[in-house]
Amino acid sequence: MDLSRPETTARNDRAPWLTLKTREMLEAWLFVSPTVIGFLIFFLGPLVAVVYFSMTEWNLLSQKATFVGLDNFNDTLFKNPDFWHVVRNSVVFAIGLVPLNMALALTLALALSRPFFGVVFFRTVFFAPVITSAIAWAIVWKFLLQGEGGVINQMLALVGITGPNWLREPNWAMAAVIVTRVIKMVGLNMILYIAALQAVPRDYEEAARLEGASRWQVFTMVIWPLLAPTTLVILVITTIGSFKVFDHIYQMTGGGPENGTLVLAFYIYQQGFKFFNVGYAAALAMIMFVIVMALTLIQVWIRRRGTQ
Amino acid sequence: MKGARTGIIASTLALCLMSGAALAQELRVTVWTGSEAHLKMLNGIAEPFIAKHPGVTVKFETVPVADYTQKLTFQVAGGNPPDAAWMMEDAAPAFENAGLLMDIGPTVKAAEGYDFADFSQPAMALWQNGETVYGIPFSTSPFMIYYNKDMFDKAGLEDPLALAAKGEWDMKKFQEVSKKLVEANPGKWAFEFKDGEGYASRMTHAVLPPIRAYGGEMWADGQCGFDKPEAVAAVQQLHDMVFKDKTIVPPGEQGDYFSGNSAMTVNQISRASKMPEAGFKWGIAPLPTGPGGEAPVIGQAALVVFEQGKNKQLAADLVAQMTTKENVAIMAQFFPPARKSVLESDAFINSNKLVPADQMKSIAAAIVNGRVHPAHEKVPQIFAAMAPKMDALWKPDANVEEALKGVCAAIQPLL
Missing domain, CATH: 1.20.5 (Single alpha-helices involved in coiled-coils or other helix-helix interfaces)
Structure with a gap:
């Protein structure tokens, strides 16, 4: 039919x-x-x-x-000294955050990639800050990082160290926002590394050990090269994320003290949403887009060269 | 046949929609309060207006205070401004200069029994340019000293209200009692800047009252005043209190007055609502005087009408209705009024259940004599330029005079 x-x-x-x-x-x-x-x-x-x-x-x-054509770009790049100060801050933030985040994430992943009693608990503990509200996280840290009355400084005082007024001194403030941001976001990269480590065939490691390789040699010569694609992905997303950081700065320092933590995303917000200079803020956003794109392409290029 | 039926249905629907639009006129008024009591009062005030204008409704839209001016600006830029709005004092010059606010002078002055002259002249200064009236203040709230009576009693000190009554509450006495308060209340502070934000979002409110008490001003007529001797002396005293006397909560520390961690703070009358849960005896007193005499500072908000609004004349009528003597008296329970007749009335002196009459009298006096924070259409840019220089000021080893010169160098081009 x-x-x-x-x-x-x-x-x-x-x-x-x-x-x-x-x-x-x-x-x-x-x-x-x-x-x-x-x-x-x-x-x-x-x-x-x-x-x-x-x-x-x-x-x-x-x-x-x-x-006005390219006037906004001309003003930003050649006439506005604040812009270069802001770019410098963003670069310092990225240079401080990216290696620290990746090193910590890899260390945690190596410790937590294999099953042992309580592993799920520890993974949850390190991942929990990722899903915590960024604003709540920043408020709590602002409280902990007070000058004399802060918990961190009180703990340092127990071992005879006088802690600085963390969020009121430009260099310490930058260090404080970097470290607290790393603690907040490291769980995400840790999960990515754990997934990559679990995908590494055990045979490779066993073969290397049979050949007499030490644990360090197994890691540097077998595991680390196999993690390269994941490392590239983590490097790219962490770098992009570090240039886009806003909420953390907004709540913890407001760009201060003395503009010491005034980073690009916060500066764009200031121009667009505080001063209402929408055109200028859009030009800054375009510049940030180009910077992030260039950094990503450089990282991909380096990776390709390494592979070849 | 089918086409004709579709046509009839479409025409009927269109007619219904058009007639609905013609009949119902909704006035949108943006406010930053979400308080049920405030909104109930506002809706109550709008009721007679709605009754007088059949087919008109009034909708009070709450926009959170933190983003209020931003969101209002985006509504205006998007071609969808509210008909009327509460407006903060710092936003007023920029909106006025951009031609966004309607001149509501003719409407309010022509309203029956309105008595425009009843508004205190200092309170109208920000909202009036010659005969043009851009807004009617609905809240004129002076900055006052809140004190923790228990901490003063523990130190065996007369409280600021008693000192003010004797004419002894000045900047010198303020520093003196602050030292004694800290000695008698270990682990506590004597004074906290407004909302603990004196080194950040309230950096100018921290220094303005002392600068005025010393006879100075932050800026006036396009000239920076931070580097003038009066301002330097005032800020030097505060700096000494923060870093030498260690009586004012320093930068980077928390010393919340409302939790009992500071003996005094500066705030507005609206914060009295937080006091019943504070758990200590408290009072309100005037700001300390200084070599320049009394220096009351007021914070203001006004009702404005947008020039681009779809129902601007109706909105102006609503503002006139909301700011009559009777309605200002009703609003005075929450928002200190700018009408002299209401300020002088017993009803106002006894209007706030939390604040005794003698303290309300000092509030009324501060409203009449108070001056607003210096205005400028570029206030956000001025604050951004000032912030890093003020950060440099609030360091233990800072040279106050040099730091204030730095403030002037940063903001003068914007003034």
Whole structure:
């Protein structure tokens, strides 16, 4: 019995112009359209808009945007000394955070990748800060890092060390935000490393040990090279994340003291949402986009060269 | 037939929608309070207006105070401003200069029984430019000293209200009693800046009252005043109290007055609502005087109408209605008024169940004589330029005069 025949006829009755190929194409577009529409409205549209805004002088209160070409970029890069101070702070933050985060994440992963009694508990403890509210995290640390009355300094005093006024001295404030950020986010990278370590075949390690390799040699010559793809991913996302840090700075230091923790994302917020210089803030956002993109490409290039 | 039926349904729906739009007029008023008691009072005040204007509704929209000005700005920029709004004093100059606020002077002055002259002139200064009226203050709240009576008693000291009554509550006495308070209450502080934010978001509110008490000003007529001798002397005293006397909560420390960790703080009358749960005896007194005399400082908020609003004349009528003598008297239970007739009334002196009449009198006096924080359309930029210089000031080894010169160098180009 031919069951397909009447159905085809019915379809052709309704839309005789619809060929099979056209219909399949239409159906495919219908299936992907929610994602495509979402991408256009919420990603591509704003991205194009930011490019346009970056070439305007637009103060929200004045209600008019004047096209100024590349003036905002020129002002930022060549006439605004604050910008370079802010970039320096962002670079210092990234240089401090990325290696510390990755080293700690790898150490924790090595300790917690194999099963032992209580391993799930320890993994949960180290991952919990990742899902904790960033604002709550910062408030608690702000309290702990008080000058004389802070818990951290009181603990240091027990061993005869006079702690600094952590969040009121520019260099210490930067160190404090880096370390507290690392403690908050290290759990995510730890999980990625644990997954990668568990994917390393045990045979490789056993073979190396049979050949007389020490534990250190097994790690440096067998495991570490196999972790390289994961390391690259972690390096890229941690670097991008470090340039985008905002909530932590906003709550803990507000960019101070003496602009010592004024990083790029916070500076963009200040220009756009405090001073309402939308055009200038958009230009800064474009510059940040280029910096992050360049860093990512450099990292990928280094990785490719290493592989070759 | 099918097409005709569809047409009839569509036309009917369109007519219904159009008539609905024509009949219902909603006035949107943004406020930053989410307090049920405040909103109930505001809705009550709007009721007679709604009754007088059939088909009109009034909706008070709460926007959290932390993002209030930002969100208002984005609504304006998006072409969807509220019809009327509460506006903070620091936002007023920028909105006024951008031409976003309607002149509501003609409307309020023409309103029956309004008596515009009843508003205290210092209180109107920020909202009036010649004959143009950009807003009507609904809250004119002076900065006052809150004190912990128990801690003063423990130190065997007269409290600031008693000292003020004797005319002895000045900056010198403030420093003197602060030392004694710390001696008598170990582990506690004598004074905390407003909301513990004196080194951050309230950095100017920390230094403004003493600077004025010494006869100075932060800035005036486009000139920075931080480096003038009066301001230097005032800030030097505060600096000494923070780092030499160790009586004021220093930067990076917490010493919450409301938890009983500081004997005094500066705040506005609205914070009295926190006091019943504080668990100690307390009182409110004027700010200490100084070589420059009394220096009351007020914080203000006003009702404004947006020029781009869809129902701006109706919104102006609503503002006139909300700020009549009767309604200002009702609002005075929460928001200190700017109308002289209300300030002088017994009803106001006895309006706050938490604050005794003698303390309310000093509040009323501070409203009449108080001056707002210096205004400027670039206040956010000024604060951003000032912040790192103020951070440098609040260090134990800072040279106060040099640090304040640094503040002026940073903000003068913006003034």
